[in-house]
Amino acid sequence: MNALSPDTVDIDKIIARILENRKYRDLNMPAETVKDLLRRELSRAKDLKTAEKNAREKLHQIIAPYLGDPDYAQAQRTLAAAQAGGVAALRVWCLEMLAAHTSSKERIPVMERFYRQIFDVTGLPNSIQDLACAMNPFAIPWMNLPETVVYRAYDLHSPRVALIQCFLRAWGLPPLAFVRDILLEPPQEQTEVTFFFKEAHRFEARRKGSCAEFFRRLQTNWIVVSLPSENLTGQHQMRDRQRRLIDDAVKGEDWTVIPLEIEKEMVFCIRKYGEEKNSNP
Numbered sequence: 001m002n003a004l005s006p007d008t009v010d011i012d013k014i015i016a017r018i019l020e021n022r023k024y025r026d027l028n029m030p031a032e033t034v035k036d037l038l039r040r041e042l043s044r045a046k047d048l049k050t051a052e053k054n055a056r057e058k059l060h061q062i063i064a065p066y067l068g069d070p071d072y073a074q075a076q077r078t079l080a081a082a083q084a085g086g087v088a089a090l091r092v093w094c095l096e097m098l099a100a101h102t103s104s105k106e107r108i109p110v111m112e113r114f115y116r117q118i119f120d121v122t123g124l125p126n127s128i129q130d131l132a133c134a135m136n137p138f139a140i141p142w143m144n145l146p147e148t149v150v151y152r153a154y155d156l157h158s159p160r161v162a163l164i165q166c167f168l169r170a171w172g173l174p175p176l177a178f179v180r181d182i183l184l185e186p187p188q189e190q191t192e193v194t195f196f197f198k199e200a201h202r203f204e205a206r207r208k209g210s211c212a213e214f215f216r217r218l219q220t221n222w223i224v225v226s227l228p229s230e231n232l233t234g235q236h237q238m239r240d241r242q243r244r245l246i247d248d249a250v251k252g253e254d255w256t257v258i259p260l261e262i263e264k265e266m267v268f269c270i271r272k273y274g275e276e277k278n279s280n281p
């Protein structure tokens, strides 16, 4: 047996040590995520120290604290005040939340157009699942969705998910936000449109080739994947690499891919089942 087999190492002790780190202590993320990272690193690292170090690095990329966070306790309080102020105040509050995270902040100037262009392709959905959502559900006021929409949001980060639940309630929607590692446990609800924004390249970094299997397991008419067209500093173009990622993920499948480019995001509308609304957006 390999000396670094998870069966010969006290993996629970290492998981506890990682989760106690100041960066992660308050996030209540699933221990299964850390376990998955450790098991993979243990199977290929030369020693325990290297395996733990590599797992910690991967976790840092997954949680991405460098992309920004609001003060969640304070945000809960200001949400209550915004709700009392009505729709206009709630929209202002949402903009603050979207601006607290780099991924959603970049989208603010084009937000309304961003969702309109996507729904021109997919049709206006009655159900959406927003996977690895971060702050994106706070853009709901700009999506112009039907009032009866079923909107499910998933993330690893508990304070974020709790805030999203409160917002969904305040906006008059059921609080369907969940803490879940969607790579380990892809949602199985039948959904018209799936958002998977700015995360597919991170999935591939966590586990090479994972997007193909992940996309196959989703029960959805459309998977709308977005990827950054340049890196965070804006110095490196990543267009070819991102197109290859999508090509590899849909290889061998009878799916249609409709590409869009909206500001700094490459958007791929992947039709798994159902009708295409408009193939020439």
Ligand SMILES: C[S@@+](CC[C@H](N)C(=O)[O-])C[C@H]1O[C@@H](n2cnc3c(N)ncnc32)[C@H](O)[C@@H]1O
Pocket: 062, 063, 064, 067, 103, 104, 131, 132, 133, 134, 135, 136, 154, 155, 156, 157, 180, 181, 182, 183, 184, 196, 197, 198, 199
């Ligand atoms: C780069 S942000 C994506 C932001 C969002 N989709 C957007 O474009 O506005 C990454 C988010 O995905 C979450 N995440 C990463 N891996 C995940 C997983 N396996 N399951 C659920 N959430 C995940 C992180 O906690 C973080 O909130």
